[in-house]
Amino acid sequence: MRHRSPTQLIGRTVPILKPTQSNLSHSIFPKKNSKKVFGTRRHPVHTTNPATMRSICAMRSLLTAAAAASAPTVLRASAFPPRPQLRSLPFRRGRAAGNMLGTARSVSAAARSRIGGGGSAMEARAVQSGEIHVIVGPMFAGKTTALLRRVQAEAGSGRTVALIKSDKDNRYGLDSVVTHDGTKMACWALSELSNFHDKLGIEAYDKVDVIGIDEAQFFDDLYDFCCKAADRDGKIVVVAGLDGDYKSLAQFWILFPWLTQSPS
Numbered sequence: 001m002r003h004r005s006p007t008q009l010i011g012r013t014v015p016i017l018k019p020t021q022s023n024l025s026h027s028i029f030p031k032k033n034s035k036k037v038f039g040t041r042r043h044p045v046h047t048t049n050p051a052t053m054r055s056i057c058a059m060r061s062l063l064t065a066a067a068a069a070s071a072p073t074v075l076r077a078s079a080f081p082p083r084p085q086l087r088s089l090p091f092r093r094g095r096a097a098g099n100m101l102g103t104a105r106s107v108s109a110a111a112r113s114r115i116g117g118g119g120s121a122m123e124a125r126a127v128q129s130g131e132i133h134v135i136v137g138p139m140f141a142g143k144t145t146a147l148l149r150r151v152q153a154e155a156g157s158g159r160t161v162a163l164i165k166s167d168k169d170n171r172y173g174l175d176s177v178v179t180h181d182g183t184k185m186a187c188w189a190l191s192e193l194s195n196f197h198d199k200l201g202i203e204a205y206d207k208v209d210v211i212g213i214d215e216a217q218f219f220d221d222l223y224d225f226c227c228k229a230a231d232r233d234g235k236i237v238v239v240a241g242l243d244g245d246y247k248s249l250a251q252f253w254i255l256f257p258w259l260t261q262s263p264s
């Protein structure tokens, strides 16, 4: 059987056009081997589903506000977090010398401090939005492999990472994301992405720079979570999942019109 590679898209979530029937008229799928840039103008999502349309329109104001914000990215430093344990934070905090979090703060922590620290409204809005990266393809395409490589590279470059998968995927156990050829990495197995904040606690969430999500197609709240994590909290979110099944996976699709560029 011919091996198919997953497609990788990358982008900030930037609202470009108000979704209308006319700009929702094209397929979300690029031509095979296409290097074309993704974005609402070029590759809008194809949907006539009223719920999807409502969702897109409802998110527009949030995204517009997020896009209005601009500030230099705050570079973050930390060591690779220890294996997540249920009922405990996945990061050691407050260490001195090898202070795992160094002196830098996460974008969200910095943003919160600006907002809560009596800064002006302009300062409060000056938060760098994050990014959403999408790895998409059919089963056995190497999506999880690509996700783990990316997350491990981010961790290796000093960012704090957290990995999530759907608890619906219990094929290789629940405590790890596992590729079909056996590479694995500890993860949080969740039924809903909205549980992530509760599992980590707000302080630990603040310190996370990169959130990897595997089996993204199973999360009904994928779109809301990704947009909030990227646009409100400045996170880099790397999402891997199937491009569709018989139920259409609308949550995954509606991320696509907000993606503005693909890696060269």
Ligand SMILES: Nc1ncnc2c1ncn2[C@@H]1O[C@H](COP(=O)(O)OP(=O)(O)O)[C@@H](O)[C@H]1O
Residues within 6 Å of the ligand: 006, 137, 138, 139, 140, 141, 142, 143, 144, 145, 146, 178, 179, 180, 181
């Ligand atoms: N049937 C199979 N059995 C074992 N390993 C496989 C099989 N098909 C693919 N692989 C290996 O698994 C890798 C892809 O696994 P993975 O990243 O988990 O894919 P995906 O997340 O897209 O399903 C491939 O690079 C290949 O080496």
Ligand SMILES: Cc1cn([C@H]2C[C@H](O)[C@@H](COP(=O)(O)O)O2)c(=O)[nH]c1=O
Residues within 6 Å of the ligand: 138, 139, 140, 141, 143, 144, 168, 169, 215, 242, 244, 245, 246
């Ligand atoms: C095609 C298809 C797949 N699924 C399920 C089966 C697996 O749990 C995942 C895919 O995982 P992989 O890492 O890409 O191998 O999705 C499904 O529920 N519905 C489908 O149509």
